[in-house]
Structure formats: structure tokens, C-alpha cells
Amino acid sequence: MIGRRRAAEPVTECPQCGRDGADVLRRTARRVRRSCRACGAVTVTAASWTGRPRIAAGAPADPLAAYMPAAMARWLRERPGGADLPAAPGRTDLVEWYSRFDDLLVRARTSPEIRARYEELAGDGDPLRDLRPAAKAPKFTKVIGAVNAACFDAGAAAARLLPPGAGEAERAVTVERARGALAWLAGPGAAHAWISGSAPEPARADVEGLLAAPDLALAVRGPGSGVLCAALFGVAKGPNAGGVIALFTEPTVRAALRAYLDAGERPLLEELRERLKTES
Numbered sequence: 001m002i003g004r005r006r007a008a009e010p011v012t013e014c015p016q017c018g019r020d021g022a023d024v025l026r027r028t029a030r031r032v033r034r035s036c037r038a039c040g041a042v043t044v045t046a047a048s049w050t051g052r053p054r055i056a057a058g059a060p061a062d063p064l065a066a067y068m069p070a071a072m073a074r075w076l077r078e079r080p081g082g083a084d085l086p087a088a089p090g091r092t093d094l095v096e097w098y099s100r101f102d103d104l105l106v107r108a109r110t111s112p113e114i115r116a117r118y119e120e121l122a123g124d125g126d127p128l129r130d131l132r133p134a135a136k137a138p139k140f141t142k143v144i145g146a147v148n149a150a151c152f153d154a155g156a157a158a159a160r161l162l163p164p165g166a167g168e169a170e171r172a173v174t175v176e177r178a179r180g181a182l183a184w185l186a187g188p189g190a191a192h193a194w195i196s197g198s199a200p201e202p203a204r205a206d207v208e209g210l211l212a213a214p215d216l217a218l219a220v221r222g223p224g225s226g227v228l229c230a231a232l233f234g235v236a237k238g239p240n241a242g243g244v245i246a247l248f249t250e251p252t253v254r255a256a257l258r259a260y261l262d263a264g265e266r267p268l269l270e271e272l273r274e275r276l277k278t279e280s
């Protein structure tokens with residue numbers, strides 16, 4: 001009878017979300033009806049459906065692997081509909097995929113079956129396998145924000161994200177995610193990088209005021225922050241101005257401000273463009 005789970009039927013993988021948690025409601029010679037405990041979907045598949053298609057060894061590199069761990073790319077491709085995922089994903093796609101993948105990692109810690117499946121995907125040398133029980137990989141939304149704030153320096157972004165006392169596995173995972181976010185911001189996610197903004201040219205007197213200040217980090221608080229971003233990068237809103245000075249050093253920032261005043265040049269903007277270009 002539809003709606004009643006047979007006691008002998010095993011819990012299987014959900015065709016909708018790919019999670020292990022779908023109860024078989026009804027089975028016929030041709031169709032299987034399932035209800036997923038995880039996502040709530042009720043699905044009907046052919047009786048011959050056996051779950052995720054396996055990716056052959058030696059297959060060409062997946063373009064998605066530029067934005068995520070290889071294990072995650074394999075996991076996405078092996079889910080229903082995985083072959084049709086966009087090679088240039090949007091922010092909503094990536095955030096959702098990372099969220100679901102992180103859920104898989106959490107469940108792998110308590111489920112030997114899911115752990116075994118994950119290790120099959122990951123292979124040797126995957127730092128995610130070595131995370132401490134209490135450790136968590138950073139949410140991808142935070143990773144994108146950190147990479148933007150660190151002026152597209154993956155190492156500096158990872159340092160912002162790592163908690164005190166982080167182990168080597170956590171460090172490796174965080175750096176990997178920062179590099180994935182950087183590659184995405186340099187490619188299909190370019191519109192989400194602050195460097196893509198624009199602003200009117202700042203008043204010369206305002207830029208001269210910054211250069212005349214004895215303490216530049218103090219001068220860029222408040223309205224001075226907008227002047228700095230407009231002069232150095234041509235944007236109305238960018239990373240924290242104090243953070244820019246800390247990343248590039250005060251002498252370098254002062255030299256860049258002088259180059260803007262003297263010749264209309266933006267050397268730090270060009271440096272960041274080159275940094276992103278190498279990642280695209």
C-alpha cells in the first residue's frame with residue numbers, strides 16, 4: 001500500500017539530494033517510490049536505478065575542481081543530474097553545494113557507511129579526512145568575504161579564517177577553500193569581487209590631506225576610507241582601509257597615492273588585476 005514502508009526494505013540514497021536517508025515506500029517490477037528523511041522529497045525512479053553514476057578513473061579534469069576540493073567535485077558529478085551542472089557556477093550554486101558537502105562531512109563523522117563513501121571519493125592525501133572531531137571547515141560565504149577583504153591573497157584570507165590553535169589539516173582545508181574562492185572571483189564570480197566596482201575621482205585636496213597626515217591608518221578612518229579606495233582602486237567601497245595599509249604597508253600605500261596625484265596611475269589596482277589574472 002502506498003505510504004507504508006515495508007519493514008524489509010533498506011534505507012537507500014535519495015535521488016533528489018543524494019543523501020543516504022530515503023525510505024522505500026513502494027516497489028514494483030518497474031518503479032520504486034522513496035521518501036527522503038533529509039530533504040523531504042518523494043521520488044519515483046526506475047527499479048534498475050542504483051544510485052550515483054561512477055566517474056571513470058583517468059577522466060579529464062573537471063572544471064568545477066577549480067573552485068572546490070576534488071572530492072567535492074566528484075561527489076557533485078555523481079549525484080543525480082551532476083553531469084549537467086554548470087562549469088561556471090554562480091554564487092548561489094556554490095554556496096548551496098558547499099553547504100550540502102559540509103553536511104556530508106558532518107554525517108561522515110558518525111556514520112561508518114558515509115565515511116567509507118567519502119573516503120572512496122577523496123582518495124589519499126585529502127586534508128578533510130584528518131580534521132579534528134570538533135573542527136569545521138569554514139562556510140563558503142565567509143571564505144568569499146575573507147578573500148575579498150584580503151585583497152585576493154588566499155594565504156592572508158586563510159589566516160583571517162583560521163581559529164587559534166588550528167591544526168595542519170584545518171590550515172590545509174582553509175587554504176584550499178580560499179584558493180577555490182579566489183579562482184571563482186577571478187572567473188565566473190568576478191561581479192562579486194569589490195574590484196569590479198567604480199567611483200567618481202576623489203578631490204585632489206582630499207588625497208593630499210591623506211598624504212599630509214602623519215598617521216595614515218588614523219587618517220583613513222571615516223570619510224578617509226572612501227577617499228583611499230577611490231584614489232587607489234577607483235571604487236566607492238572596497239576592503240577595510242586599515243587592512244589595505246596593513247597588507248601593502250604604509251610606505252607602499254603612500255607611494256601609490258603619490259602616483260595617483262602625479263600621473264593618475266593606480267599601481268596597486270594593476271597589481272591586484274594581475275593577481276586575479278593569474279587565477280583566471
